[in-house]
Amino acid sequence: MEETKKGSGTTDLTVGRPLTQILKFALPLVLGTLFQQLYSFADTVIVGRCLGTDALGAVGTTYSLNFLILGFVLGSCTGFGIPVAQSFGARDSEDMHKYLFNGAVLCVVLSVVFTIVTTLTAAPLLQLIHTPAELFPDAVAYIRIIFLGIPATVLFNYTSTVLHSLGDSQHPFYFLLISSFLNIGLDWLFIVPLGMGVEGAAIATVVSQLFSGLLCTWWFFTRVEGIHFTRENCVLSAGHCGRLAYIGLPMGFEYSVSAIGAFIMQDAINLLGSTAVAAQTAGEKIRQMFTVPMASVGTAMATYVGQNHGAHRTDRVRQGIRDGCILQLCYCAAAWVVLFFVKGWAVGLVLGDADPAVTSGAVEYLTVISVLFCINGLLMVFRNTLQGLGYSVQAVISGVGELIGRALCGWLAVHSLGYFGICIANPIAWGLALLYCVFMVTRVLKKENA
Numbered sequence: 001m002e003e004t005k006k007g008s009g010t011t012d013l014t015v016g017r018p019l020t021q022i023l024k025f026a027l028p029l030v031l032g033t034l035f036q037q038l039y040s041f042a043d044t045v046i047v048g049r050c051l052g053t054d055a056l057g058a059v060g061t062t063y064s065l066n067f068l069i070l071g072f073v074l075g076s077c078t079g080f081g082i083p084v085a086q087s088f089g090a091r092d093s094e095d096m097h098k099y100l101f102n103g104a105v106l107c108v109v110l111s112v113v114f115t116i117v118t119t120l121t122a123a124p125l126l127q128l129i130h131t132p133a134e135l136f137p138d139a140v141a142y143i144r145i146i147f148l149g150i151p152a153t154v155l156f157n158y159t160s161t162v163l164h165s166l167g168d169s170q171h172p173f174y175f176l177l178i179s180s181f182l183n184i185g186l187d188w189l190f191i192v193p194l195g196m197g198v199e200g201a202a203i204a205t206v207v208s209q210l211f212s213g214l215l216c217t218w219w220f221f222t223r224v225e226g227i228h229f230t231r232e233n234c235v236l237s238a239g240h241c242g243r244l245a246y247i248g249l250p251m252g253f254e255y256s257v258s259a260i261g262a263f264i265m266q267d268a269i270n271l272l273g274s275t276a277v278a279a280q281t282a283g284e285k286i287r288q289m290f291t292v293p294m295a296s297v298g299t300a301m302a303t304y305v306g307q308n309h310g311a312h313r314t315d316r317v318r319q320g321i322r323d324g325c326i327l328q329l330c331y332c333a334a335a336w337v338v339l340f341f342v343k344g345w346a347v348g349l350v351l352g353d354a355d356p357a358v359t360s361g362a363v364e365y366l367t368v369i370s371v372l373f374c375i376n377g378l379l380m381v382f383r384n385t386l387q388g389l390g391y392s393v394q395a396v397i398s399g400v401g402e403l404i405g406r407a408l409c410g411w412l413a414v415h416s417l418g419y420f421g422i423c424i425a426n427p428i429a430w431g432l433a434l435l436y437c438v439f440m441v442t443r444v445l446k447k448e449n450a
Helices: 017-051 053-061 063-089 093-128 135-147 150-165 170-191 198-223 238-271 274-310 316-353 356-370 373-388 393-417 419-425 425-449
Strands: none
Touching: 017 053, 017 170, 017 198, 017 274, 017 316, 053 063, 053 150, 053 198, 053 238, 053 274, 053 316, 053 373, 063 093, 063 135, 063 150, 063 238, 063 274, 063 373, 093 135, 093 150, 093 170, 093 238, 135 198, 150 170, 150 198, 150 274, 150 425, 170 198, 238 274, 238 393, 238 419, 238 425, 274 356, 274 373, 274 419, 316 356, 316 373, 316 425, 356 419, 356 425, 373 425, 393 419, 393 425, 419 425
């Protein structure tokens, strides 16, 4: 198998210098997630400036619920790509096709079940986390549309994950770039001229995801070399479905377990009042702009480790971990410096002439969390390495660590620390998860060398 299949964009990550391969593969992922956050950031700016801080708070208060549900979907789709990457690295085309087909079937099942259940339970769940009364109607309207768009979310995440597993990170980036600009344009169209409120922002997000998913699907079937589905490999296989579920569903649960902690923390934020909700929402949106590149390096690590594990190259896995950590630490230092200088401007861009208490709260949030970015960066390396090795069940425990950290800080925020407890919740959650992942990766690699 060639290192790079020209035209299709697929790449064999089992050859070449690990640092170079990871960097080349991660760069389009980083750019893609930045543009993805760009249209999320555009949502925030347009909603905050055109509809006001209450509308912004309504969208923000849905974040933990959004993370809980869509995080499971995203984690599962990412996990379904791990056996594909492993069989691609092992050069087993027949097995790879069976994983691709059975993964698609599982995605259809996930889409149907989650769309129905979440749409019906959106309002009770928002009540459960004490969403402020003045924010509740807009929050329900926004999240229901997002949940109705789960099939579009699954389509994009699975097709892009499949392309990533085959070593193609470029074309999903191109398609995401197109959809990002589409989303920004639709945001403005639906909210400003058409006056659709927060529903317009939600519809724009769903439509853009559907569009990028269709583009990924088109590219996979028309341009990727070596893809030939036949009657023999397009059959339901208990063994392949079981392997996909064993890796994919725990990765989904890992996201959701971590999200339960965010869910609990959101309850604490809501109890602190609408000012705290708006401040944390603005700060969190800006924070995500700076930390999503770390997650992209993590995604690159999962594919890199998956392919090399399939090829039985434990030496390259170790080299990749070291190089991935170097990349993350360098980026975290640069991100802290940049955010130190632009955080006031960025908060002003999101909130405009908002209540000074909201503005100062957002700045405080960014000041505290940016100092500890390195914890998140290293977590992305070790957690995704564990997943790439196929130990996604064990990786769920790292999500439990995040749950404990966020729940503890949420309780402290309400009872003693106040808003500062909200500011340190994510770093503490990341730290607990990192400790476990480092321990597990070290243990697994020693076991495989024995």
